[in-house]
Amino acid sequence: MPHIALELGRNAASFGVQTAYGEPQQVDGAQFTPVALTLTGFGGGNMDDSAGGGGGGGVAIPLGVYVRREEGLRFEPNFVSLLAVAIPFVWTAVAP
Secondary structure: OEEEEEEHHHHHHHHHHHEOOOOOOEEEOEEEEEEEEEEEEEEOOOOOOOOOEEEEEEEEEEEEEEEEOOOOOEEEOHHHHHHHHHHHHHHHHHHH
């Protein structure tokens, strides 16, 4: 446990693209690749006092999928997630 920061650093290097794009799936001759917005964070604390410690967390918001068919590649958004993110943003932006 003394090198937890080093382990987190090694693991965090793989978070990027691997967490934003899922594994492609084949369904009825079409290939679907899910896409998400991912955020992660970690923090450390001081173990000298009883309130010290560290932690971390993350969130993934599904944005949609890339669909590859005979006609070509196109992105199909997840409108429910886009509305869930956009409504609070717009509410905050236009509030007096």
